[in-house]
Amino acid sequence: MMNRLLRSSAFTVAFSYVAFGMVALVFFAAPLWYMWQVTIQEERIEYLRADTQRMSEVFRRQGAPGLATFIDARVGMQIAGERILLLTDSTLHRLAGNLAEWPVVVPLEPGTYTLPINLSSKPTRAMFVHTVLPGGYNLLVGRDLALFAPLTTRFWYGLTGAVVVLSIAGVLGGFMIRRAVLLRVDGIRQTVQAIVHGDWSHRLPTKSSNDELDTLARTFNGMLDQIEQLLHGVRDVSNAIAHDLRTPLAELRSRLEELALTRPGPEEAFAEIDAAVVDVDRVIRIFNALLRLAEIDTGMRRSGFVAVNAADIAKQAVDFYLPAAELKGIALSYRGSGPAAISGDPVLLAQAIGNLIDNALKYTSDGGAISVEVQNLPDSRVRITVADNGPGIPDEEKPKVPNRFYRGDASRGTPGVGLGLTLVASVAKVHGGALELTDNHPGLRAHMVIDTGAGWNGAARAEPAEASTPPQRSASLGTESVQPG
């Protein structure tokens, strides 16, 4: 119990605060104590001096005998020990007062002294004002400091009391804070435990207070949402992989098994083997697409960014797909507003734009039109748009389309593995942008909005030749095997 208490962070915090409070109290009390002491000291001296003054006046008017009488009268009236009075002649012979003789500790020079002394054979400290009157008479006016001791004691009592009250309040406060914090921490712990056990519906309790714990809980909840979404994504992907890879694999397996069982003639056997190779190729294609996505999603390709002109890439893609579009009776056109300089990976951008055009070609029917557009947006971004006038995608399906293996109802029965737009979305993301799908009334407009990146301007200015020629990276990839020979 004690151990747990000490380990509790709330208790540690409360304890530290109490300790800190005490140190602060001492630092606060020390100058106070000093000021008080100085003030009282001066006050006491002032009293003794005033007394001395009055007695000097008596001496001036009535001489030594008069003062002696005055002193004796006062000693008689006084409460014992409050004032120390002594009048002696020049040989320190006692004339009047409540001391039997001149105390040896008091120097013979006039002045103010605070000295240890024995009074009625009791050791104490006393304060004296020693005055030498005309004629060599010595007047000693003093006061026993022990009389003030209760005051000092009271001060220390007060200070101790404050420390005790502070400690108790601190410990109690610590307990209360600990209780409150523990309650909330316990809530968090229970929720997390439930999630660890697989129940993802739980979220950390939050209040409207927006305090630190609340902010933390909200952040955690955000993270949990993200993780849950990823989990769903993984589940979707495994389902989709199961479907898209298992189907051709199952076909392949039955084909091979049938071959082994029936042992048909060579003609039929070869046809089956050819078909089996096609099945394998389909599996490989899905596999490659998944690997490519993983490669992009890890963001490692960012290291290969160079200054490229997105307009050139789009134009080349349009040229590339033009004959295929013409064959289908589709008008494929490029519209652009001059060069669009971005920092990016030309290989990935070409593939992404290619996928968008490929997609549009697949879903646009005879006589349709596809336009590819590259625009420089005012906020230093570039928008690559591929618009078609095909059937489009229903609004409720639009957010799902970039998901892995998602295939809309309209696309069932068409070739493809359902990774095309996923790749486009990933490429856009790795370029600091996003894939947006909107309606073209009728048809689909796919926008890839991409950050131009900071690297371009500098690179373009430093090496103007590089901006106009195809980027080095892709050149080194492509020309290796074309060198004239």
Next chain:
Amino acid sequence: MKVLLVEDNERVTRFVVKGLQEAGHVADHADNGRDGMFLAASEPYDVIIMDRMLPGHIDGLAIIETLRKSGNRTPILILSALSDVDERIRGLKSGGDDYLTKPFAFGELLARLDALGRRAQGSGTQTSLRVGDLHIDLLSRKATRGARAIALQPQEFKLLEYLMRHAGQVVTRTMLLENVWDYHFDPQTNVVDVHISKLRQKIESDSERPMLRTVRNAGYMLTDDE
């Protein structure tokens, strides 16, 4: 052609060696890096096929680098299961001449080997190419068949130039994508086929002999042969 295959997987080795022999080539093979290195250094080969991950954690790229440092200029085709674009760039930088990812179609491998082997024997810079009565001028970018001038788009000219440089060899769709368009992905529609048939219409009029052939399961070949 005399080909050296450095590959540790028995089945792949058997498949490639058999295929090469059927295509009329002579194939040696080594199943580890040390033997591969020894053979490559001691025998003259037209092309070397190098696997990347060899027994004993030896990377084929290290062997290629050593060969290149010792002055060996034999064309090398890297065969690898590592498909990342970055890995491909590393492979070409280390001194490889072409990069093919596993799994691969044999037709693709053969076509690339032919291209590599032929390249090594090639002459210097040319200003014009001729295959039968088909002629292109690389400086003026003009194409003619016999006396007939052929009007070509820049992209079509590039495609024809590539086919003519590899006349008599099979070129695959992937080779065309990589070398004519600089594309390193697989467009799902048959775009390359459409480009080829468009080019075919331009270079082969009804009265002329067909030159641009489709090779089943492999790719295309431009040839003057009957």
